[in-house]
Amino acid sequence: MARSALTREEVLRAAAALVRELGPDALTMRGLAAELGTAVTSIYWHVGNRESLLDALVERTVAELAAVTAHGRTPVDRIVSVADALRRDLRERPHLVAMVHERGLTERMFLPAQRALAREVHAAGLRGTRAARVVRAVQFQVVGYVLVERNRERAPVQSPGEEVLWNAEGDTSPDPALARALARPVDTGHLFAVSVRALVEGLLAVPGPPRGPVG
Structure with a gap:
């Protein structure tokens, strides 16, 4: 049964996990849909085509690496x-x-x-x-x-x-x-x-x- 309350962030989080584990070549729209238990059309609706998805993952990665804070006394x-x-x-x-x-x-x-x-x-x-x-x-x-x-x-x-x-x-x-x-x-x-x-x-x-x- 397809999920009904999927969000864009959930799609990106799942896609990032697949890429981190297996590399970008392993990321397919059908595979991602199966991972999330939803229809392929839902993936396209949230993130567009595969190239748009990869672009979104790149932007997400850049944003994640922006959270840099220093710690220590000296x-x-x-x-x-x-x-x-x-x-x-x-x-x-x-x-x-x-x-x-x-x-x-x-x-x-x-x-x-x-x-x-x-x-x-x-x-x-x-x-x-x-x-x-x-x-x-x-x-x-x-x-x-x-x-x-x-x-x-x-x-x-x-x-x-x-x-x-x-x-x-x-x-x-x-x-x-x-x-x-x-x-x-x-x-x-x-x-x-x-x-x-x-x-x-x-x-x-x-x-x-x-x-x-x-x-």
């Missing part, structure tokens, strides 16, 4: 919290973020995070080119890190992998503790927190005006 803590939130948002929506990029809206998508970072950098006392450098460096760190994470997750199983290679080095390495540490699985969340904090602390501590253009 400037470093607050900047790191924005970076962490941005990484989490990008990781949770890889297919949707790719759709945003394909439609040429990447810069618009990142603008709220840039503004949140700028507010915190200003609160730390930086202005102008120095402030812009911190904003860009943190943004690039987050995006680059997420790309590396995604690449590692999608890569074929490595044989031999790091565990085997570094365990074999353990007996002959001049730093056995390092070899043992690199033989263990990577805690990507912890590594991100350590690296972005070190980056922010270093950038905020640099005295005087920077040399050269931003970037």
Whole structure:
């Protein structure tokens, strides 16, 4: 039996869930209608055709990534919290973020995070080119890190992998503790927190005006 009280937001929420789980190619109007227990005509009535639906999902994703707030007591803590939130948002929506990029809206998508970072950098006392450098460096760190994470997750199983290679080095390495540490699985969340904090602390501590253009 078809549903009678379907809303546009329910359609978009269900479509976003399908794309997040299976990718945009898995999103069909019939499949979405079946997922929602409604008629295909109801889907068309709420969101138009498939291209209109994809456009609406892109706008929805951009709006979701706009909800960026900082947390923490120190400037470093607050900047790191924005970076962490941005990484989490990008990781949770890889297919949707790719759709945003394909439609040429990447810069618009990142603008709220840039503004949140700028507010915190200003609160730390930086202005102008120095402030812009911190904003860009943190943004690039987050995006680059997420790309590396995604690449590692999608890569074929490595044989031999790091565990085997570094365990074999353990007996002959001049730093056995390092070899043992690199033989263990990577805690990507912890590594991100350590690296972005070190980056922010270093950038905020640099005295005087920077040399050269931003970037």
